[in-house]
Amino acid sequence: MTDRNPDILTVEDLTIRFSRYEKGLRKTDLTVINGLSVSVANSELVAVVGSSGSGKSLLAHTLLGILPSNCGASGAIRFLGEPLDNRRIADLRGKRIVLVPQSVTYLDPLKKVGPQVLNDRTDPPSIRAQEKLFEYYGLSPKTAGLYPFELSGGMARRVLLSAAMMETPRLIIADEPTPGLHLSAAKKAMLNFRNFANEGNGVLLITHDLELALETADKIAVFYAGTTVEVAPVGDFRSAATLRHPYTKALWRALPQNGFQPFPGTQPYAGDPIKGCPFAKRCPTVSDACHLDIPQRELRGGLVRCHQAV
Amino acid sequence: MSSFWQKSAAGYLLKSTVRLVLVIAAVSVISFVLVSESPIDPIKAYVGEVGLANMNEETYAKFQAYFGTDIPPVKRYLNWAHDFIRGDMGQSLLYRQPVTGVIKEKFANSMALMALAWVFSGIVAFVLGVLAGVFKNSALDKIIKNYALVLASAPTFWLALIALMVFSVWLRIFPIGFSVPLGVAAADVTVWDSLYHLALPALTLSLTGIASITLHTREKVIDVMGEDYILYARARGQRLWPMVTGHVIRNVTLPAITLQFASISEIFGGSVLVEQVFSFPGLGQAAVRAGIGGDAPLLLGIAIISAALVFGGNLLANLLYGLIDPKIRRQGRAS
Numbered sequence: 001m002t003d004r005n006p007d008i009l010t011v012e013d014l015t016i017r018f019s020r021y022e023k024g025l026r027k028t029d030l031t032v033i034n035g036l037s038v039s040v041a042n043s044e045l046v047a048v049v050g051s052s053g054s055g056k057s058l059l060a061h062t063l064l065g066i067l068p069s070n071c072g073a074s075g076a077i078r079f080l081g082e083p084l085d086n087r088r089i090a091d092l093r094g095k096r097i098v099l100v101p102q103s104v105t106y107l108d109p110l111k112k113v114g115p116q117v118l119n120d121r122t123d124p125p126s127i128r129a130q131e132k133l134f135e136y137y138g139l140s141p142k143t144a145g146l147y148p149f150e151l152s153g154g155m156a157r158r159v160l161l162s163a164a165m166m167e168t169p170r171l172i173i174a175d176e177p178t179p180g181l182h183l184s185a186a187k188k189a190m191l192n193f194r195n196f197a198n199e200g201n202g203v204l205l206i207t208h209d210l211e212l213a214l215e216t217a218d219k220i221a222v223f224y225a226g227t228t229v230e231v232a233p234v235g236d237f238r239s240a241a242t243l244r245h246p247y248t249k250a251l252w253r254a255l256p257q258n259g260f261q262p263f264p265g266t267q268p269y270a271g272d273p274i275k276g277c278p279f280a281k282r283c284p285t286v287s288d289a290c291h292l293d294i295p296q297r298e299l300r301g302g303l304v305r306c307h308q309a310v
Numbered sequence: 311m312s313s314f315w316q317k318s319a320a321g322y323l324l325k326s327t328v329r330l331v332l333v334i335a336a337v338s339v340i341s342f343v344l345v346s347e348s349p350i351d352p353i354k355a356y357v358g359e360v361g362l363a364n365m366n367e368e369t370y371a372k373f374q375a376y377f378g379t380d381i382p383p384v385k386r387y388l389n390w391a392h393d394f395i396r397g398d399m400g401q402s403l404l405y406r407q408p409v410t411g412v413i414k415e416k417f418a419n420s421m422a423l424m425a426l427a428w429v430f431s432g433i434v435a436f437v438l439g440v441l442a443g444v445f446k447n448s449a450l451d452k453i454i455k456n457y458a459l460v461l462a463s464a465p466t467f468w469l470a471l472i473a474l475m476v477f478s479v480w481l482r483i484f485p486i487g488f489s490v491p492l493g494v495a496a497a498d499v500t501v502w503d504s505l506y507h508l509a510l511p512a513l514t515l516s517l518t519g520i521a522s523i524t525l526h527t528r529e530k531v532i533d534v535m536g537e538d539y540i541l542y543a544r545a546r547g548q549r550l551w552p553m554v555t556g557h558v559i560r561n562v563t564l565p566a567i568t569l570q571f572a573s574i575s576e577i578f579g580g581s582v583l584v585e586q587v588f589s590f591p592g593l594g595q596a597a598v599r600a601g602i603g604g605d606a607p608l609l610l611g612i613a614i615i616s617a618a619l620v621f622g623g624n625l626l627a628n629l630l631y632g633l634i635d636p637k638i639r640r641q642g643r644a645s
């Protein structure tokens with residue numbers, strides 16, 4: 001890939017901390033994302049897969065510059081090759097980078113859905129675009145006149161998807177866009193993302209649903225306790241052997257078609273001080289070296305954060 | 311579309327009317343017990359210590375008959391209630407006029423005072439609260455918040471005295487008191503005269519209201535600013551002011567209505583004190599005189615009017631709520 005055709009998005013070594021004041025006004029830091037790296041190339045649909053609480057939404061919010069004020073991010077984020085600082089985010093968000101948020105609570109409860117999708121535009125072309133999108137997603141024209149509380153969960157998702165598609169972005173960040181959707185609507189949404197990416201754009205699909213990711217994504221970033229433990233091309237998910245990290249392999253084996261094997265334990269709570277690999281506690285092949293600092297390295301066309309991986 | 315709302319509104323009005331009747335009954339009984347059990351002897355209050363000492367038996371009996379102190383309290387209350395149901399609130403003993411007439415005149419004065427204070431405090435407090443909440447933790451927020459906290463904890467009576475001292479006595483910007491200039495024939499009093507006399511009491515009265523509504527509005531705005539839909543608006547590139555006018559104000563309107571109408575009773579309470587300090591001839595002042603002078607019919611009349619007013623305010627707030635809140639407005643359709 002040449003530099004004239006830079007990646008749509010690169011995130012390098014992102015760390016996110018909350019600062020909290022405990023009793024006695026002592027400031028403590030809570031690290032929720034630690035050394036996260038992920039990139040989205042041209043025409044690429046990248047899935048970030050991680051269980052709930054692993055920091056996926058925070059990643060999305062960082063990219064849109066909407067982290068809470070007591071939350072600081074460090075690391076290098078680039079959009080189309082240029083650093084994405086707060087000022088640039090403020091100019092680009094909603095236009096070149098759009099968010100499909102996680103739930104209905106992102107809609108103003110006292111405002112009708114139509115104007116919200118239109119982002120208060122009233123010109124006929126925009127209205128036609130909105131009507132077409134509603135039709136594509138199987139929303140009746142009457143939906144525009146409803147309030148968010150009158151929508152079903154699936155309708156709300158489709159409204160949020162329509163709102164994102166109203167713009168002409170280069171990057172869509174979709175935070176869990178499918179729960180609550182019927183299979184056909186979910187497939188439509190994925191097809192929509194796929195086509196959008198194929199036109200030379202990028203999609204960062206945030207999900208806890210590995211199967212969904214496998215169906216549509218080009219590349220999968222596996223998220224565990226606030227960091228990426230592995231980034232693998234989707235083809236590597238054909239067998240456990242082609243995967244790199246023990247957590248990814250465990251996820252793979254837990255899929256119904258691969259034996260449905262559950263693995264014991266839970267992900268460490270965000271902010272729990274972790275030394276070394278966050279998966280060490282649950283890892284079947286854990287060794288002493290796992291408790292030391294483990295850098296991310298390239299391996300067989302992917303990235304991994306495990307010193308044992310070959 | 312709105313037939314459901316109309317139906318439920320009719321039911322609501324019916325229920326409210328029943329409640330209002332109960333409230334009036336309770337208020338009248340309580341006020342009556344309070345005046346009739348008061349240690350103040352209305353006759354002594356009326357004619358004074360010396361007048362009472364010099365009074366002969368015959369006159370005293372006449373006074374007793376006039377104030378009704380020769381009749382047992384329960385009977386007296388029942389007589390009053392009997393007349394009240396027929397729309398007769400009786401004679402004010404102090405003003406020597408029908409209670410209805412006294413209340414009408416005082417009510418007009420008080421309404422001007424309270425309405426002005428109410429509207430003014432509502433607007434100012436809403437603006438201050440929104441500014442403080444939107445710019446939470448800024449210097450502006452700290453100034454507004456501290457100002458409101460100080461005002462909220464200052465007694466109205468004391469504020470009124472300070473205002474009177476500063477603006478009327480030292481600076482001489484406003485008159486010392488009364489609702490009209492002294493020594494001017496009623497027919498010659500202009501609207502400007504009235505407003506001029508109204509300004510300082512109304513401003514003073516609005517101060518306490520401003521404080522509490524500002525603080526509450528600020529809290530609501532901070533809550534709203536923390537909602538996901540604000541995050542989303544920002545993520546869609548909305549700038550601050552479109553966001554404030556489009557989402558924040560929209561979402562604090564309902565709680566603001568509740569606050570604003572709930573403040574009616576506060577303003578009412580405050581008006582009694584403010585009218586006292588500014589010698590403003592309103593309902594509050596009349597209530598104090600009636601209470602001290604043992605003028606039971608007048609006190610009962612004022613108590614009932616006040617209760618009805620506060621009640622009406624709450625009723626109006628709830629109806630407005632139903633009109634504005636889409637969740638209530640669309641109940642019929644959703645089901």
Ligand SMILES: Nc1ncnc2c1ncn2[C@@H]1O[C@H](COP(=O)(O)OP(=O)(O)O)[C@@H](O)[C@H]1O
Binds near residue numbers: 018032058269270
């Ligand atoms: N405002 C906050 N203050 C402190 N911790 C937070 C805050 N927001 C999120 N977190 C923590 O960060 C972690 C990641 O949250 P999130 O990104 O929402 O996870 P996901 O989207 O993967 O389910 C969670 O464990 C959550 O407790």
Ligand SMILES: [Mg+2]
Binds near residue numbers: 056057102175176
């Ligand atoms: Mg999430």
